[in-house]
Amino acid sequence: MRVVIIGGGAVGSSTAYHLARDPAFKGAITVVERDPTYRIASSSLSASSIRQQFSTPVCIRMSQYGRQFLEDGAGLLAVDGDRPALGYRQRGYLFLASGAGAAVLRENHAVQTAEGADIALLTPGEIAARWPWMSTDGVALGAWGNAGEGWFDGPALLAAYRRKARALGVTYVAQDASGLVLRGGRVAAVVLGDGSEIACDVAVNAGGPWSARVAGFAGIDLPVRARKRMIYVIQCREKLAGSGLVIDPEGIFFRPEGTGFICGRSPGEGEADPDEPPLEVEEEMFHARIWPVLARRVPAFEAVRISSAWAGYYEYNTFDQNGVIGAHPACANLIHAAGFSGHGMQHSPATGRGVAELIAHGGYVTLDLSALGFERIIENRPLVEKNIV
Ligand SMILES: Cc1cc2nc3c(=O)[nH]c(=O)nc-3n(C[C@H](O)[C@H](O)[C@H](O)COP(=O)(O)OP(=O)(O)OC[C@H]3O[C@@H](n4cnc5c(N)ncnc54)[C@H](O)[C@@H]3O)c2cc1C
Numbered sequence: 141m142r143v144v145i146i147g148g149g150a151v152g153s154s155t156a157y158h159l160a161r162d163p164a165f166k167g168a169i170t171v172v173e174r175d176p177t178y179r180i181a182s183s184s185l186s187a188s189s190i191r192q193q194f195s196t197p198v199c200i201r202m203s204q205y206g207r208q209f210l211e212d213g214a215g216l217l218a219v220d221g222d223r224p225a226l227g228y229r230q231r232g233y234l235f236l237a238s239g240a241g242a243a244v245l246r247e248n249h250a251v252q253t254a255e256g257a258d259i260a261l262l263t264p265g266e267i268a269a270r271w272p273w274m275s276t277d278g279v280a281l282g283a284w285g286n287a288g289e290g291w292f293d294g295p296a297l298l299a300a301y302r303r304k305a306r307a308l309g310v311t312y313v314a315q316d317a318s319g320l321v322l323r324g325g326r327v328a329a330v331v332l333g334d335g336s337e338i339a340c341d342v343a344v345n346a347g348g349p350w351s352a353r354v355a356g357f358a359g360i361d362l363p364v365r366a367r368k369r370m371i372y373v374i375q376c377r378e379k380l381a382g383s384g385l386v387i388d389p390e391g392i393f394f395r396p397e398g399t400g401f402i403c404g405r406s407p408g409e410g411e412a413d414p415d416e417p418p419l420e421v422e423e424e425m426f427h428a429r430i431w432p433v434l435a436r437r438v439p440a441f442e443a444v445r446i447s448s449a450w451a452g453y454y455e456y457n458t459f460d461q462n463g464v465i466g467a468h469p470a471c472a473n474l475i476h477a478a479g480f481s482g483h484g485m486q487h488s489p490a491t492g493r494g495v496a497e498l499i500a501h502g503g504y505v506t507l508d509l510s511a512l513g514f515e516r517i518i519e520n521r522p523l524v525e526k527n528i529v
Contacts, residue, residue, distance in 0.1 A: 141167035143499060144330045144340040146317040146354050148173030150183040150294070150485055151477050152346030153301035154492025157217070160308035165500040170338055171305070172330060174316040178298065180419060182348050183485060185452025187371055187402060188294030189385055189395065190486035191233045192257035192285055195248045195526040196462070198511045199483065200255040202490035205507065207288040209489035210297075217300040219307045224300035227293030231396075232285035232384040234267075235527070236437075241389055242281040244526055249283055258286040273380050274438055278389060291385070291395065294485050301492075313338070317347075320357040326473045327358065342499050344475045349416070349453035351478035358471040362464065363517065364479040366416040366453035372426045373448045375400040378440040392433045393529055400447060405430055406454075406482070406529070413456075421449040456481050460522035463487060465494055466513040475499070476514065482529060 143159065145152045148171040156171050178184040190207060194200050209216070214223040237245040245261070252259045262284055264276035306312065319331035320343065329337040347354040349366030356362075374394075385395035394403035405425075407413045426446060434441040457464060457479030464479045477495050480487055494509040504510065516523055 141165070141342065141499070142340045143167060143169045143342045143344065144338050145169065145171045145344040145346055146330060147346035147348055147351070148176075148302065148312055149178065149181045149346065149348050150298050150301065150488035151348065151480075151491050152344065153298060153305055154488040155344055155346060155477065155495045156305040156310045156492075157301045157308065158492040158496035159499055160305055160310050162496055162500045165496070167341075169305075169310045171310060171312045172315055172317045172332065172338070173312055174314065174333070176312070176314050178295075180452070182452055182455055183298045184295055185450055186294040186485045187291070187404070188297070188485050189233075189291040191289045191385070192287075193233055193235055193248065193252060193259060193283060193289070193527055194483075195251060196511070196523060197251060197255055198509060198523075199462070199487070199525060200252055200257055201507055202487045202509075204256070204288065205490040205493065206486040206488075210292055213297070213300065217304040219303055224296055224303070225293070226296055226300065228290060229292070230287070230290040233289045234384050234386045235283045236267075236279045236387060236389050237281045237283075238278050238389040239280040245281050245283050248527060257288065260284050260286055271380070271382060273378065273440055274386070275436065277436065284384070289384070297485070297488070301488075317354065320474070322358060322471070325471055327471065342473045342475065344477060344495060346477050348478060348484075349455040351455060351476065355468075355474075355476060358468075358474050360468045360470060360474070362476055362478065363457055363459040364464070365456050365458055367413050367456040368417050368419060368451050369404060369406065369454050369482070370421050370425060370449060370451045371402050371404045372430065372446050373397065373400055373402050374441070374444040375447050376440055376444045380438065380440065386437070387529055388433055388437050390433050392430050394434060403430055403434060416453070419451040419453070421451050423449070454482050455479055455484060459517050460524050462523050462525050463491065463512050464514055464517065465491060465509050466498070466515075468514045468518070481525075
């Protein structure tokens with residue numbers, strides 16, 4: 141069987157790795173990646189954090205495999221005994237809810253606990269006792285991940301997937317995939333920017349923020365758009381002992397990174413969120429929207445300064461902010477894996493494994509990802525994830 145994966149970011153490269161290591165797969169795997177430097181790929185510009193605190197069971201289960209993969213990854217992705225350093229640090233997420241949000245936090249907690257996630261609900265008093273540097277003004281309830289949450293080195297994970305995939309026989313081609321040859325409603329070949337073609341039995345659309353263009357080659361409307369998100373690196377004179385990744389009720393997050401912290405936010409309801417704007421950092425956003433919230437929550441942040449910042453694209457699913465994994469019935473051998481809307485890095489192990497199973501086994505074997513199938517979009521059944529950071 142000949143498989144061509146379009147896009148060699150974390151999702152495409154994880155798919156290549158998982159497929160290449162599957163004994164049930166016999167065939168050739170080619171990854172078409174137009175930018176081997178990954179300059180503006182989401183996987184390079186990610187905050188690369190992992191949490192168990194989702195509101196949908198499938199996302200929680202994907203994170204469970206993500207966590208396990210990060211724990212075992214150095215061994216799994218080692219090449220000739222050389223183990224990659226994935227930098228996984230286990231530190232919880234702390235979701236803070238106002239009185240209005242507390243019921244949703246409790247509902248999410250019930251779903252997470254039923255899935256086996258170790259999440260503790262904390263009162264404002266318990267939060268103040270554990271993190272005395274944090275104000276609990278306006279906080280009615282918190283949810284803290286005792287296990288399986290934290291952050292890791294995203295570019296190192298991407299490099300390790302690629303290196304291992306290559307070691308297992310995968311070929312990377314540095315070209316733009318500019319079209320598809322369709323025969324009888326199936327992909328027969330992927331057309332490259334230099335005019336050449338790679339014949340295939342299955343194609344995978346792992347184009348990340350640009351995956352709608354790839355779907356469009358087959359006449360399929362994939363509701364995934366490149367939406368800019370900015371990360372600010374801030375330095376604070378005080379040490380904030382035991383800080384995890386904190387999400388304020390106003391949607392702003394911060395977490396330790398190196399000697400400082402990183403922070404950011406997603407646009408609120410009704411705020412402009414254009415498709416594929418230039419990746420310029422807007423400092424004004426930090427001063428006007430982020431810093432006031434940070435300084436209220438953590439008085440030590442009154443005196444922070446920005447030491448650097450960057451912007452990248454979320455591959456944002458405008459339909460329901462969840463990944464789309466699977467084929468559209470109009471083209472059964474083009475498997476999409478995109479639209480993770482800010483959680484694609486931590487879900488890249490589960491996505492890659494799932495897509496590999498679809499190809500090698502004709503269906504899911506370990507974890508059923510059919511809740512994320514294209515059918516829900518066609519049938520207008522959103523799978524709404526309430527915890528989007
Ligand atoms: C600021 C920011 C913070 C984030 N924080 C987190 C986080 O904390 N945790 C988390 O889990 N996720 C996070 N994410 C999301 C996560 O980074 C993405 O979901 C994930 O990296 C998507 O991986 P991907 O492989 O689909 O996309 P990408 O890494 O963008 O890879 C897609 C690749 O496809 C290539 N490509 C596209 N079209 C073509 C074509 N036609 N031909 C050839 N090549 C093509 C591109 O060059 C690109 O390299 C964050 C993202 C951003 C931007």
